Amino acid sequence: MPLPPELALIDWTLVGKMGGSLIGIGLLYIVAWKMGLGGDPRIADEAEARLLAYDGLYGFDAEDVALDKAGMSALLRDAASRHALTFRVGNRFVTRLVPNTVGARLDQTLLTINLHEPDLPPVILNLGDQAQYWASGLRHIPDA
Amino acid sequence: MPDIIAPTLPNPVDYAVPGFILLILLEMIWARRTAPEKYEPNDTLSSLLFGFGSTVAGALTAGLLGTLFATLYQFRITTIPFIWWAWIACFVLDDLAYYWFHRAAHRIRWMWASHVNHHSSQHYNLSTALRQTWTGFIALSFIFRLPLLLIGFHPAMVLFVGGINLIYQFWIHTEAIGRLPRFIEAVMNTPSHHRVHHGVNPRYLDTNYAGVFIIWDRMFGTFTPELDEEPVRYGIVKQLGGFNLLWSVFHEWVGIGQDLWRAPWGSKLGYLFGPPGWTHDDSRDTSDSIKARLVDGHEAAD
Numbered sequence: 001m002p003l004p005p006e007l008a009l010i011d012w013t014l015v016g017k018m019g020g021s022l023i024g025i026g027l028l029y030i031v032a033w034k035m036g037l038g039g040d041p042r043i044a045d046e047a048e049a050r051l052l053a054y055d056g057l058y059g060f061d062a063e064d065v066a067l068d069k070a071g072m073s074a075l076l077r078d079a080a081s082r083h084a085l086t087f088r089v090g091n092r093f094v095t096r097l098v099p100n101t102v103g104a105r106l107d108q109t110l111l112t113i114n115l116h117e118p119d120l121p122p123v124i125l126n127l128g129d130q131a132q133y134w135a136s137g138l139r140h141i142p143d144a
Numbered sequence: 145m146p147d148i149i150a151p152t153l154p155n156p157v158d159y160a161v162p163g164f165i166l167l168i169l170l171e172m173i174w175a176r177r178t179a180p181e182k183y184e185p186n187d188t189l190s191s192l193l194f195g196f197g198s199t200v201a202g203a204l205t206a207g208l209l210g211t212l213f214a215t216l217y218q219f220r221i222t223t224i225p226f227i228w229w230a231w232i233a234c235f236v237l238d239d240l241a242y243y244w245f246h247r248a249a250h251r252i253r254w255m256w257a258s259h260v261n262h263h264s265s266q267h268y269n270l271s272t273a274l275r276q277t278w279t280g281f282i283a284l285s286f287i288f289r290l291p292l293l294l295i296g297f298h299p300a301m302v303l304f305v306g307g308i309n310l311i312y313q314f315w316i317h318t319e320a321i322g323r324l325p326r327f328i329e330a331v332m333n334t335p336s337h338h339r340v341h342h343g344v345n346p347r348y349l350d351t352n353y354a355g356v357f358i359i360w361d362r363m364f365g366t367f368t369p370e371l372d373e374e375p376v377r378y379g380i381v382k383q384l385g386g387f388n389l390l391w392s393v394f395h396e397w398v399g400i401g402q403d404l405w406r407a408p409w410g411s412k413l414g415y416l417f418g419p420p421g422w423t424h425d426d427s428r429d430t431s432d433s434i435k436a437r438l439v440d441g442h443e444a445a446d
């Protein structure tokens with residue numbers, strides 16, 4: 001029986017191809033989860049944080065480092081008082097220079113830094129008793 | 145100009161898709177056994193959705209592209225028939241055109257805004273190969289192929305060999321293969337050469353633009369070998385901060401818009417057509433400035 005005219009307007013081969021691709025994508029995503037791919041990497045120590053910032057910002061030379069207690073992020077400062085924030089995205093780390101217009105909030109040991117990027121939620125660092133010291137440092141970032 | 149009857153050619157990429165999915169699955173199994181960190185589910189999903197969106201965008205612009213190809217073909221200098229040597233010549237010349245497209249895509253911000261999509265993952269696995277742009281048409285990615293039509297290769301042949309070129313490039317996006325025998329590494333683009341192309345290490349930036357044949361990079365001075373002592377770090381100079389798909393797709397276009405708005409009049413063109421990272425006050429890094437600072441004895445390639 002021929003298709004009704006409205007349905008004949010649709011390119012069903014294309015719909016089939018698109019649907020098949022989406023099913024394939026969904027399956028691969030589920031398989032990746034079920035296999036436990038990705039892992040749970042943490043920043044092990046200050047040396048690793050320095051290296052991540054150096055590589056990520058092409059030569060950031062940290063003088064001082066504060067590591068998040070869980071190793072999820074780190075805040076670093078160089079000789080010119082510039083600050084770098086290293087944080088985890090998926091199972092990789094990203095580093096940004098912190099602008100002096102940054103929004104930072106201190107709550108006991110927790111320092112929350114909002115870089116105001118569209119795909120990036122605020123980064124929360126647990127810096128223990130160093131939090132206060134670094135919060136004050138963020139208020140004294142020199143002009144770029 | 146004599147008319148020739150073109151055979152009806154399928155889009156080869158359609159037939160390759162099930163193979164892509166199967167090979168990604170096999171590579172995931174390999175990763176689970178040897179290095180689970182080489183895949184990350186959200187990254188994989190993002191790359192695959194890039195690929196899906198790219199085919200949708202391609203379908204939407206296919207009509208325009210077909211019309212453009214057919215129009216230019218009318219102004220060809222000769223008519224090349226569908227015979228065996230023409231296929232080989234078309235494939236090789238299309239790969240040369242790909243080299244120059246790809247080099248321009250890394251050196252001209254307008255084109256980079258589209259091509260950045262392929263590079264914005266920090267992972268390098270087979271799913272990265274499917275991380276394709278949604279905005280290739282706007283970026284004018286097709287212009288380097290147009291001379292083939294003017295020479296006299298039929299549009300159907302040009303599109304077909306382009307599809308084969310894309311399929312070839314799938315399997316080289318892997319860390320599961322180390323180095324291949326020397327005669328292959330000398331002529332062909334391989335996983336090793338293309339890992340370097342995806343590297344953000346200063347010495348690897350803006351090198352190895354090849355599609356299928358690495359000889360173009362060797363000829364035009366952009367070849368860099370993979371060094372065992374310098375493992376490749378993947379991605380882009382300013383890595384993405386998350387997996388938001390639409391931001392990942394359009395971030396560089398948004399960046400161009402913001403820069404154009406803020407830039408002084410005399411420098412607006414630089415933000416459009418200068419190299420990625422170019423600024424009128426040198427306030428950002430370009431791959432050239434990074435190399436000059438961090439690679440010993442660097443001489444700029446371009």
Ligand SMILES: [Zn+2]
Nearest residue numbers: 246250259263
């Ligand atoms: Zn590229």
Ligand SMILES: [Zn+2]
Nearest residue numbers: 262317338342
């Ligand atoms: Zn690639």
